[in-house]
Amino acid sequence: MTNTYTQLDPPSRVLLGPGPSDVPPRILTALASPTVGHLDPTYLQIMDETRQLLRDTFKTKNELTLAVSGTGSAGMEACFANLVEPGDHVITCVNGVFGTRMTDVAQRYGAITHPLEIDWGQTYDPRQIADTLKQNPQTKILAIVHAETSTGAHQPLEEISRIVHDAGALLLVDAVTSLGGLDLRVDDWQIDAVYSGTQKCLSCPPGLAPVSFSPAALAVMDARTTKVQSWYLDMSMLRNYWGEQRVYHHTAPVNMTYALREALLLIHEETLDARFARHHLNHTALRAGLEAIDLQYIPQNSLTTLNAVHTPANIDEADIRKQLLNQFNIEIGAGLGPFKGKAWRIGLMGASSTQSNVTLLLAALEKLLDRSGATHAAADVYNAA
Numbered sequence: 001m002t003n004t005y006t007q008l009d010p011p012s013r014v015l016l017g018p019g020p021s022d023v024p025p026r027i028l029t030a031l032a033s034p035t036v037g038h039l040d041p042t043y044l045q046i047m048d049e050t051r052q053l054l055r056d057t058f059k060t061k062n063e064l065t066l067a068v069s070g071t072g073s074a075g076m077e078a079c080f081a082n083l084v085e086p087g088d089h090v091i092t093c094v095n096g097v098f099g100t101r102m103t104d105v106a107q108r109y110g111a112i113t114h115p116l117e118i119d120w121g122q123t124y125d126p127r128q129i130a131d132t133l134k135q136n137p138q139t140k141i142l143a144i145v146h147a148e149t150s151t152g153a154h155q156p157l158e159e160i161s162r163i164v165h166d167a168g169a170l171l172l173v174d175a176v177t178s179l180g181g182l183d184l185r186v187d188d189w190q191i192d193a194v195y196s197g198t199q200k201c202l203s204c205p206p207g208l209a210p211v212s213f214s215p216a217a218l219a220v221m222d223a224r225t226t227k228v229q230s231w232y233l234d235m236s237m238l239r240n241y242w243g244e245q246r247v248y249h250h251t252a253p254v255n256m257t258y259a260l261r262e263a264l265l266l267i268h269e270e271t272l273d274a275r276f277a278r279h280h281l282n283h284t285a286l287r288a289g290l291e292a293i294d295l296q297y298i299p300q301n302s303l304t305t306l307n308a309v310h311t312p313a314n315i316d317e318a319d320i321r322k323q324l325l326n327q328f329n330i331e332i333g334a335g336l337g338p339f340k341g342k343a344w345r346i347g348l349m350g351a352s353s354t355q356s357n358v359t360l361l362l363a364a365l366e367k368l369l370d371r372s373g374a375t376h377a378a379a380d381v382y383n384a385a
């Protein structure tokens with residue numbers, strides 16, 4: 001080992017994978033602003049504004065809405081850690097990587113889990129949920145992924161929410177790949193606990209996990225007879241840190257809060273509806289382009305933020321991804337689980353969801369796969385819009 005190190009010089013990639021997504025310059029500038037103390041009056045104001053912007057983005061009035069220190073998975077842990085007491089029964093909906101992870105996390109906090117498994121890529125029929133709740137009447141929480149990034153499945157939640165509440169359980173939702181990209185209505189859909197991450201449709205660097213808890217979830221936490229197993233993620237203390245009392249718990253990642261606030265301000269300026277429409281248009285154009293060169297979507301793919309397509313037969317899919325990166329500076333994702341080596345996952349999340357990115361990727365794929373017609377098909381969609 002020598003003691004010489006390279007200069008920090010990461011390339012400016014076009015991030016079209018399953019996250020992180022492209023970070024707008026305004027957010028990077030916010031990140032590089034002077035660090036202040038985490039109890040500095042300026043920072044307290046920034047925390048308050050961030051909470052309000054988060055509520056607007058989640059479409060909720062929930063008082064307990066804040067950003068957990070850590071990535072999306074920390075948000076997942078925060079939800080289970082605070083709502084589960086050892087021996088509680090939890091139904092986890094497992095149709096991809098993240099439903100699988102929720103089961104693991106719930107078990108680690110002492111839950112008795114009842115995984116409801118369906119084929120990867122499928123979405124749930126509310127009747128399946130109703131049947132499972134009937135078979136497990138003692139269920140305290142039903143946990144489900146809104147946007148399954150491993151397959152592209154987009155799960156409708158409204159009817160499921162009604163069924164879960166009729167059964168007397170709480171609804172816990174993974175909104176990591178939907179918040180800021182897809183319609184998500186925490187209050188209208190009566191979601192009791194929801195978590196997300198900063199690096200998907202919010203287009204912020206990874207590092208914070210927005211969470212929100214309904215009054216019903218709060219009541220369940222307040223009625224706990226055991227301590228939350230994680231000190232770091234204990235909402236009874238985090239509430240007092242993010243609330244008016246400002247009781248020191250841990251030092252919030254000050255500059256990441258600047259970045260998240262800026263990302264949420266960008267959404268506020270664009271408006272959620274315009275943002276959802278943008279995601280829809282770019283997805284439609286990409287889809288037309290990919291299908292024009294015979295790349296088939298995984299049948300149930302219904303997300304506008306994540307496009308999962310089968311890789312063509314007789315090609316080295318990893319080599320194509322490598323060439324996309326090396327020749328075109330574009331990152332896309334590989335398949336996971338049953339789709340390993342068999343699918344590409346193309347994210348069009350947040351700032352990455354643009355016409356120029358769609359056109360660039362399609363042109364690159366035309367060249368690497370020696371096919372034509374993709375950019376043309378996408379242009380037709382844009383011209384018609």
Ligand SMILES: *Cc1c(COP(=O)(O)O)cnc(C)c1O
Pocket residue numbers: 019071072073074098145147148149150174175176177197200206
């Ligand atoms: C990315 C992702 C996660 C995990 O988030 P990390 O930021 O990687 O910890 C959880 N759920 C879904 C649906 C995701 O896409």
